[in-house]
Amino acid sequence: MSLPVPQRIDLVLIGTRGQVGSALRHRLARQAARLREAAGIDLRLLATFDRRGIAWDLAGLDPDDVDARLAPRDTVALRSLLGHLTRAGDTPTVVIDCTASDEIADRYAEWLAAGHGVVAANKRANARGLAQWRTLQALSVRHGAPYRYETTVGAAIPILGPLRDIGLRGERVRRVSGVLSGSLSYLLERLHAGEAFSDALGGAERLGYTEPDPGEDLRADDLARKLLVLAREAGFALEPAGIRVEPFIASAQAEPGNWRARLADEDALWRGRIAQARSLGRRWVMLAEADAAGARISLQALPEDSPFAALPAGQNLVRVETELQAERPLWLGGPGAGPEVTAAGVLSDVIDAARTLAAAAPAGRGWRRAAA
Numbered sequence: 416m417s418l419p420v421p422q423r424i425d426l427v428l429i430g431t432r433g434q435v436g437s438a439l440r441h442r443l444a445r446q447a448a449r450l451r452e453a454a455g456i457d458l459r460l461l462a463t464f465d466r467r468g469i470a471w472d473l474a475g476l477d478p479d480d481v482d483a484r485l486a487p488r489d490t491v492a493l494r495s496l497l498g499h500l501t502r503a504g505d506t507p508t509v510v511i512d513c514t515a516s517d518e519i520a521d522r523y524a525e526w527l528a529a530g531h532g533v534v535a536a537n538k539r540a541n542a543r544g545l546a547q548w549r550t551l552q553a554l555s556v557r558h559g560a561p562y563r564y565e566t567t568v569g570a571a572i573p574i575l576g577p578l579r580d581i582g583l584r585g586e587r588v589r590r591v592s593g594v595l596s597g598s599l600s601y602l603l604e605r606l607h608a609g610e611a612f613s614d615a616l617g618g619a620e621r622l623g624y625t626e627p628d629p630g631e632d633l634r635a636d637d638l639a640r641k642l643l644v645l646a647r648e649a650g651f652a653l654e655p656a657g658i659r660v661e662p663f664i665a666s667a668q669a670e671p672g673n674w675r676a677r678l679a680d681e682d683a684l685w686r687g688r689i690a691q692a693r694s695l696g697r698r699w700v701m702l703a704e705a706d707a708a709g710a711r712i713s714l715q716a717l718p719e720d721s722p723f724a725a726l727p728a729g730q731n732l733v734r735v736e737t738e739l740q741a742e743r744p745l746w747l748g749g750p751g752a753g754p755e756v757t758a759a760g761v762l763s764d765v766i767d768a769a770r771t772l773a774a775a776a777p778a779g780r781g782w783r784r785a786a787a
């Protein structure tokens with residue numbers, strides 16, 4: 416009996432030399448043969464670009480060795496590739512966004528409408544208004560174009576998929592809450608270990624745990640985007656303005672350009688807060704929550720033995736309370752960031768999207784199988 420020929424799937428990777436994009440390319444190169452054999456999909460890197468370079472080869476690029484193939488990015492080459500992506504081709508295609516760019520997120524609608532899969536590590540598209548989120552979901556369904564963004568909350572931890580499934584089987588989520596920010600968890604761990612706020616922040620910046628502008632972390636902007644994605648997937652129709660956000664430090668919100676001048680005040684404030692929590696057997700946690708009453712992000716002093724308070728820095732944890740799992744809620748946890756784990760999660764999304772497209776292939780789209 417002859418084995419079925421694997422379905423060829425073209426990949427277009429945006430963010431070639433970024434941390435996640437690079438880790439994903441190496442993982443793709445390592446897994447390609449196994450995926451042909453075990454999953455029946457032949458993933459080919461058709462094209463890739465970042466802000467500086469672009470490479471495109473109809474025969475497929477070696478994901479481990481694109482550096483030598485990247486030409487300086489010019490508008491003609493980019494326009495031609497983006498034009499190619501506005502049409503349904505004869506090979507199913509998955510576009511992978513490993514940037515944090517609004518300009519790239521703006522294009523998801525046209526890619527989905529052309530029937531291409533979209534896999535995003537980028538939160539931007541789903542952190543906009545509810546109408547736009549619904550449009551992307553509807554385009555995905557209408558055009559049979561898988562849209563996956565599991566790594567935008569909790570990196571490789573499968574959180575959004577299980578939440579979506581809970582909704583699809585008709586089970587209402589009553590409350591979803593979690594520790595979702597790696598940078599803020601790291602800061603809190605250092606503060607509880609006795610470090611001054613300014614030293615803890617300096618350490619987080621040196622280790623690359625913060626956004627290029629740490630004000631984004633301290634205002635909880637990125638955390639609010641994650642909560643928006645999480646809450647919507649849990650079935651709460653939430654607008655960005657509907658989240659009540661208590662910033663990690665008030666000056667980052669009140670004085671966005673000048674908060675560093677207030678670091679001495681924060682050192683004193685946090686010394687007092689940590690001492691107070693310790694005397695009560697509690698630890699500070701930056702908790703993101705959504706339920707029927709709304710969505711909020713707040714600093715809470717929780718008992719030391721609460722699973723959220725006992726969490727090591729860098730780990731994320733989400734608690735999901737549903738109508739069938741109220742007494743014993745579902746807990747999902749694991750490393751919440753890092754290029755390797757995130758790339759692993761992105762590849763899971765790519766495999767899922769590719770399988771969905773491959774399953775649709777024989778239904779008359781005339782898509783090309785891989786050469787034997």
Ligand SMILES: NC(=O)c1ccc[n+]([C@@H]2O[C@H](COP(=O)([O-])OP(=O)(O)OC[C@H]3O[C@@H](n4cnc5c(N)ncnc54)[C@H](OP(=O)(O)O)[C@@H]3O)[C@@H](O)[C@H]2O)c1
Binds near residue numbers: 434435513518
């Ligand atoms: N790192 C993590 O642990 C982690 C975890 C979960 C989710 N994520 C998300 O994954 C995404 C990538 O993160 P990262 O850490 O890999 O960031 P990064 O190292 O800064 O890489 C970003 C990449 O995007 C490219 N890029 C930016 N704007 C672009 C544009 N308009 N057109 C084409 N390419 C563009 C950059 O190109 P140039 O180098 O040419 O500028 C670079 O290759 C972000 O959305 C992040 O929030 C990251």
